[in-house]
Amino acid sequence: MEALVPQTVQFTNWIYSDKVTNRPGRSFPVSQTLKDRKRFPVLVSARFPANGASNRRRNVDMEVSCSYKSVPGSVVESGNNQAPFDESLLLKVKSEKIKPYLEGRCIYLVGMMGSGKTTVGKILSQALGYSFSDCDTLIEQEADGISVAEIFKLHGEGFFRDKETEVLRQLSLMRCVVVSTGGGAVVRNINWKYMQKGITVWLDVPLDALAQRISAVGTGSRPLLPNESGDIYSKTFMRLSSLFELRGESYANANARVSLENIAAKLGERDVSNLTPTVIAIEALEQIEVFLKEKEGHNEL
Numbered sequence: 023m024e025a026l027v028p029q030t031v032q033f034t035n036w037i038y039s040d041k042v043t044n045r046p047g048r049s050f051p052v053s054q055t056l057k058d059r060k061r062f063p064v065l066v067s068a069r070f071p072a073n074g075a076s077n078r079r080r081n082v083d084m085e086v087s088c089s090y091k092s093v094p095g096s097v098v099e100s101g102n103n104q105a106p107f108d109e110s111l112l113l114k115v116k117s118e119k120i121k122p123y124l125e126g127r128c129i130y131l132v133g134m135m136g137s138g139k140t141t142v143g144k145i146l147s148q149a150l151g152y153s154f155s156d157c158d159t160l161i162e163q164e165a166d167g168i169s170v171a172e173i174f175k176l177h178g179e180g181f182f183r184d185k186e187t188e189v190l191r192q193l194s195l196m197r198c199v200v201v202s203t204g205g206g207a208v209v210r211n212i213n214w215k216y217m218q219k220g221i222t223v224w225l226d227v228p229l230d231a232l233a234q235r236i237s238a239v240g241t242g243s244r245p246l247l248p249n250e251s252g253d254i255y256s257k258t259f260m261r262l263s264s265l266f267e268l269r270g271e272s273y274a275n276a277n278a279r280v281s282l283e284n285i286a287a288k289l290g291e292r293d294v295s296n297l298t299p300t301v302i303a304i305e306a307l308e309q310i311e312v313f314l315k316e317k318e319g320h321n322e323l
């Protein structure tokens with residue numbers, strides 16, 4: 023049905039700073055700070071006049087604008103419009119775009135300990151209007167509230183893995199949940215059978231960043247990591263390295279991979295620890311979109 027009233031459509035896109043030239047009238051001024059980044063998101067507003075317009079060929083006014091709150095004083099202007107852009111807006115636009123194609127499937131975040139599955143998972147669940155579940159928390163609830171570390175100590179890892187599989191089986195019967203899995207969930211094939219009823223996303227974080235994050239909060243809640251005194255960073259790094267050696271190929275079975283190194287390269291960031299959880303959540307939605315397009319044929323995306 024054709025539009026009888028003017029319509030404005032807003033969407034975001036990424037603009038690569040090397041494509042932006044300051045030729046008057048053909049583009050918009052970009053501050054040097056933004057140009058230093060490899061690419062940055064812009065908000066595009068397209069205004070479609072009502073169909074009743076006299077000329078059949080409808081002229082569409084396009085406005086492009088964005089500004090980085092994290093880059094003081096730097097705005098990208100289109101004409102005299104300055105639109106406040108922030109990560110949460112891009113997250114909202116991206117999540118609304120792909121949500122219909124999820125068809126209520128759960129999203130399972132997999133990755134090493136400390137990769138951000140809980141942190142990013144909560145952000146994704148809010149953006150998608152999904153609920154959020156943490157596998158470890160559900161296992162602790164099933165074990166009368168004792169912690170993961172106590173479960174390992176009292177019952178052993180095998181008991182924990184059986185509980186983990188049972189929790190994943192229950193979650194596979196649910197819809198519209200973002201699930202933060204435990205770092206070892208990828209080890210059992212039966213767990214993949216359950217998780218592949220949804221969409222699996224691997225948060226691929228460099229081991230150094232993982233060791234830094236976990237050292238900052240301590241390893242006490244993670245029984246597979248060293249908990250003695252001394253150089254906790256190095257001991258954690260070494261242990262994570264040996265665990266990743268055993269599991270790295272399993273994580274790669276995920277439907278989508280979110281590489282913090284790739285995000286950093288695209289944004290011109292030298293250090294992945296500068297990437298906010300929201301930026302990572304946006305990349306997760308982008309990689310899910312790639313999966314929906316390339317593996318499920320939704321080329322209209």
Ligand SMILES: Nc1ncnc2c1ncn2[C@@H]1O[C@H](COP(=O)(O)OP(=O)(O)O)[C@@H](O)[C@H]1O
Binds near residue numbers: 134139141239299
């Ligand atoms: N993008 C990020 N940048 C910096 N620290 C982060 C980021 N994401 C998570 N963290 C921190 O890393 C630690 C582990 O995060 P968490 O979400 O619990 O990981 P997981 O659930 O994969 O074990 C937490 O202290 C969290 O605050």
Ligand SMILES: O=C(O)C1=C[C@@H](OP(=O)(O)O)[C@@H](O)[C@H](O)C1
Binds near residue numbers: 133135158206207
């Ligand atoms: O990597 C693992 O084998 C584990 C990761 C932990 O979850 P997080 O990834 O949330 O730390 C938890 O399930 C348990 O300590 C085992």
